[in-house]
Amino acid sequence: MKPITPKNIIAISGSTRKNSTNHQLIKAIGELSKDIFEITTFEGLLDLPAFNPEESFENTPAKVLDFRTLLYTADGILICTPEYAHGVPGILKNAIDWTVSSAEFSNKPTVLITASTEGKYGHEALLETLKVIEAKNIEHLQLLIPFAKTKINAEGQITDEKTLEEIKKLILSFKHTINE
Template sequence: MKILAISGSLRARSTNNAVLRSALDLADVPSSIADIAGLPHFNPDLDCEDATAPAPVAALRRAVTDADAVLIVSPEYAHGVPGVLKNALDWLVSSGELVGKPTAVITASPFPTGGDHANAQLRETLRMLMADLVPDAHRELPAIGPKTDPALGVVTDPVTLDDLRTAVTALLTTARTTASEPTAT
């Protein structure tokens, strides 16, 4: 099993990145984190039938293809999905790498809502991309700031860690089931 993690935050000391790292540590399987900072703005002219996808786009698509599961962790900006993350997902619309891929969405926020607007928007976008959304793996983590150690960049709150462990276990269980299913020929 291999998880590809995608963060909706570019901040080095982001609490969402702490959540992402902690979730990957709890998963205890090979993982990688997609670099979406260098993706060009989505432009269908760069992705048409006769075009070669820009190198960062091709790298993202390969990473999604090579993963058994995708974990998206994101903050909420102005009640929505951060532009950098939406841009990354837009590059996956026409290529199909997320079709049937077990996927989880975790949003974390300093507010009591836990990023519920961004979480719902991400799940809707991923449904359109035909990702295999794993309901038991989605989370909205409220008041995340005091639950992390900024110096270490990890979650320290035991209740939140247990919740992340449950979410990641659900994602991996679905990925293992999907991997063991025979493919249609």
């Protein structure tokens, strides 16, 4: 019997803090899905320049080209983000803006998890953006985790049973979408 090769997933945290709840959540998902996904966290959000549509096709910065290539070659994308001031963190929105005209998200299985104090406004806004850029099955591959700091500990363990079950279901839906 042929061994199963884990699917290549690029994870993006909307938080720039290295030990944020969202980074811990990515680690937890990596541990829960280690038999089916190989998750690599993109650490270069701060290195991407401000989006400039004039550079989207010509004179595109090398860091942007590298980011686009990572997304293009991935089997799927996992976004875990907080909400800032009832919106999408600017650094995350900037990164996604660089992909609008080049279409790396188009028909790409993408999971959106907003883990924040409340999160509903930023979650809704980012969900709409991902729909517009045609992220595959995004309506079913999304989860809002309010009061996330009470549900995920500093060791990257999901301590809330309901949240853990929701994450496990999301992982299975993600796997199914990738394998379609």
